[in-house]
Amino acid sequence: MRRYLAIVLIVWSLLSVSAAAAQSQRTFTLDFEGFPDNQSIDAYGGLVFQVGWRFADVRSGRYNASFPDSCPDFGGACAFAVNGNGFARVSGSGTGEITLPEGVISFSAAVSTSDPLTFTAFAAGGIVLGTVVVEPNIFTGQLDQVTLTAPPNQTIATIEVNGTRDTWLIDDVQYTVDLARGVRPARLVLAQRVDDVVRPGEVVALELVVENYGRGPVFDAMIELPFDEDTLILLDATPSRAGVWVSEVQPGLITIRTGPLAANRDLVRMTIRFRVRDDALHGVAIGRLAHLAYRDGVTELGRGQSNVPRTTIGPGPELTYWRALDMTVAGQALTYAAAGFAPGESVGIWYNPPDGAPPVTVTTMRADGDGRVSGTLSLRDVPAGTYTLVLYSHHSQQTFVGEFVVGAR
Secondary structure (H helix, E strand, C coil), rough: CEEEEEECCCCCCCCCCCCHHHEEEEEEEEEHHHHHHHCCEECCCCECCCCCCEEEEEHHHHHHHHCCCCCCCCCCCCCCCCCCCEEEEEEECCCEEEEEECCCCEEEEEEEEEEEEEEEECCCCCCEEEEEECCCCCCCEEEEEEEEEEECCCCCCEEEECCCCEEEEEEEEEEEEHHHHHHCCEEEEEEEECEEEECCCCCEEEEEEEECCCCCCEEEEEEEEEEECCCCEEEEEEEECCCCEEEECCCEEEECCCCECEEEEEEEEEEEEECCCCCCCCCCCCCCCCEEEECCCCCCCCCCCCCCCCEEEECCCCCCEEECCCEEEEEEEEEEECCCCCCCCEEEEEECCCHHHEEEEEEEECCCCCHHHHEEEEEECCEEEEEEEEECCCCCCCEEEEEEECCCC
């Protein structure tokens, strides 16, 4: 059970919201579930958490809650109760800042605190839109719900939380975006990752990753993943968070729906397990192209596709973890190219100097709509020696490697 503590910065003059206004608003929820205890939070659920934020898991036993046995003796009820196992906290000073995407008109969070905790909403430019204080509530066994709402024609750009060090937490953060405040397109990446070689009789886990790196949210998305039913037996599918589910299974086809995806790097994963049939023939390629359809504030039917995993049935256990890179050296310039990435996915590029020297970062870029990456590296200031150039894709986790030689000048 929760108690509700809210500050509304202005009273709406209408008792009901028009159908058009309701359609222009989308609410996104962060439940903080499924992350390792004490892992740093940066970009999550469309929000950017500044320095100090951590995921927390009550099952770690590090927190004042009823896990794994009973509540510690603090002279009363459990210090806090959480919905699920995960929540968010700030280590260090106890002050945390959250940057919101464009068009946010409302922000809320469930709160537990042993000392007074202050939430402040800021517009762009640092203008204070409102403040609310949560009084200590750890002995109530409840979470207080805090809500900050922007006045008409204004939006919330940042939320600042001020409290005593490590004496508070938040959970089930929600924010509402008014799409009419500046409709932005979504940009989706759909990537598959799986081992290169699998053996008959083995269980193989394929992970689908869907990321929205656009400035606008996705209302919903649908993924169709075909598979070879003569080679694979579908076992199960596990999403990374609630609201992502397998909506249909047909012979040789899985359909997955994601629900809303927030702007600015929100992502979800679906882990799908298959068992390779015992009579599967060596040399059979089992990777298939997955297709994506989605709706955002700009289009009713956006489309996309994934990479095709280079996965084959083989005797194993050898795995090919890298692929050859196309490279040409002409004078003091090296050109490189690689294909087979997920369209739009981020690819890190660096080179390894000789003699075990630290890697040198070249750049990070996104694959084009055909899953290709290409570029030019200047060798003007690179000392003589033998080097390896590496391209690594962040979502499909493919590695391309090529060797090049810089001669003495």
